[in-house]
């Protein structure tokens with residue numbers, strides 16, 4: 001991804017990938033979009049089932065904020081503790097240089113994340129994400145949504161790379 005960008009990570013969990021984004025791309029501004037919400041019915045998700053609770057999610061949020069306290073203080077990083085659709089809606093269209101999608105992996109959520117990101121990323125910007133080609137508890141929702149998006153938006157995007165579980169698309 002381009003350096004010094006205005007970018008967003010949808011779904012950050014404890015911030016391991018956030019840390020890589022900061023180290024490798026030195027963004028001008030990185031928005032972390034994550035509701036840190038326990039969803040009981042997602043019993044196989046990190047944020048669902050018996051191993052999770054809202055208390056634990058609040059702890060994950062707090063410790064992730066602490067992990068990046070310097071970047072938060074400088075304004076390089078900002079948390080939007082919200083569902084990705086609601087959070088992205090707060091931005092003007094064509095705002096971001098790139099958006100990384102790794103939030104709710106169910107088909108209907110990934111579909112929305114892709115379509116909303118398409119609006120919010122500038123022309124020449126990137127829509128990228130994780131867990132393509134993985135079936136998981138989300139029943140292959142990422143692969144299905146990405147494939148459908150590539151087909152439906154074929155005149156408006158270029159597939160830059162699909163390697164392993166990572167996909168990179170460019171808005172034309």
Ligand SMILES: C[S@@+](CC[C@H](N)C(=O)[O-])C[C@H]1O[C@@H](n2cnc3c(N)ncnc32)[C@H](O)[C@@H]1O
Pocket residue numbers: 010011012013014015016017018033034035036037046047082083084085102103104109
């Ligand atoms: C797979 S983890 C993210 C892992 C992280 N990107 C990394 O590589 O270290 C998925 C995250 O998505 C978040 N999430 C779930 N539903 C979401 C939604 N509707 N919008 C944004 N994030 C969501 C969860 O709270 C969880 O932290």
